[in-house]
Amino acid sequence: MSLDAVADRTHGYTGADLTAVLVDAATRAAGSAAGPPVIRQRDLEAALDAVGPSTLRDASVQTPTTTYQDIGGLDRAKREVVRTVEWPQRYPALFERLDAAAPTGVLLHGPPGTGKTMLAKAVAASTDANFLSVDGPELMNRYVGESERGVRDLFERARRLAPAVVFLDEVDSLAPARHDTDTGASERVVSQLLTELDGLSPRGSVAVLAATNRRESVDPALLRPGRIETQVAVPIPDQDARAAIFEVQLDGVATGRIDTTALAAATTGYTGSDIAGVVREGALLAMEDHLRETEFDATDASGLVVTQRHLRRAIETTAPSVDGAG
Known part of the structure; x- marks a missing residue:
């Protein structure tokens, strides 16, 4: 050579x-x-x-263990992701029977902390697919001038490892609307991404999931049919969804009697990540009370439980992370 x-x-x-x-x-x-x-x-x-190349080190290959049961609420989002990503990989014969092309990609859009990444990992786990994740800002900022090469290598790797799910986090940074930018690097990356999407197999062996907090900032060409055509909203959870998230987060936690409906009513505007933070703070408050009651004897944890009171106190000391929520 x-x-x-x-x-x-x-x-x-x-x-x-x-x-x-x-x-x-x-x-x-x-x-x-x-x-x-x-x-x-x-x-x-x-x-x-x-x-x-070093650019591929940003695209870590994982075998996620997250399941749909680990995600409280988001029933509509789960249904859309299952139909558009999971079905083509689990039931290819059905698509062949109807001569139907599998959707190439799905855009998960919504506020931060609502479960977009967990949803992407869950669908990869449900199909036993390899999960390749790349963070848009890191790829753009760390390898200016080489980012399009990183995109090409990412998809080449996904095809070699198929079935695979490619997850493009913060895709608005990787593929911003081209009329909003004057950098040639961004235009080349968007063009390369479009080329890779257009070249994917129609049978869904490689599925693309993209996530963004700012759907309006993603280049429209990326969202056309045959590319990342399915758009799935991942919203701030409503009261029923918040109750379900509390149940998921408290599963396995030693607790007293917990009224998740009341907790959900008190956390309007909280995201799934916010609720996870409430449960963590509640656990710390429970530990604090337990240590005080046992005069800081850490050898006996038998009486340590998280109660409704701890969680209500935790809610009082936290606030929704999304501006304008609550």
Whole structure:
């Protein structure tokens, strides 16, 4: 393999990445040589396959354990995600029978802390798909000029690992509306993202989930049919959903008698993350009372429980995280 060929395959690699490629290739050569080791083309090709560019380190491959049962409320959002992402991967024969193309992508939009990331992980777990997550701001800010290469490598990796779910968090930072920006880098990233979406298989082996707190800031071309065409609102939970979230968050917690309906009524405007924070604060208040009552004897935790009083006190000391809520 010529150096020009290596250079063509290593766009986006840093100096440290290239060093890692050479070390890997040398190790392979040494392991297979009877005499003095010599790095051959196959060693370099194998090393290039094994050592990716730094941009891909932002796209971590996970096997999530989050389930739909871990998410309180969001029944409508769950239904839409199941139909558009889970069904094509679990029941491809049904799509083939009706000659129906699976939706390419889903945009989850709503305020911060409402459960968009948890929903994406739950659908990946339900299909046993590999979960590749990339954070828009990190990709754009850390690798200016190489971001489009990172997008291309991300989707190449997803196709190799299919079935896979690609999660683009804060997609408005990765693909902002092009009339709102004057940076050539953003335009190139959006164009590359559109190219990758247009090239996905129609049978749903790679599904794309994107999340944003600002739907209006996402480039409209990304949301056209055949791309990230399904838009799913993930709203601030209503009272019934808040009660369900309290039940999920308190599952496994040692508690006294808890009235989740009353707690839900007292937390208007709270997101799922806010409610998780209330439960954590309630647990700390319970520990504080227990330590005071036992004169700071931490050896006996048998009487330690979270009560309604602890949770009401926690609500009094917290506030909704979304501006204007509550």
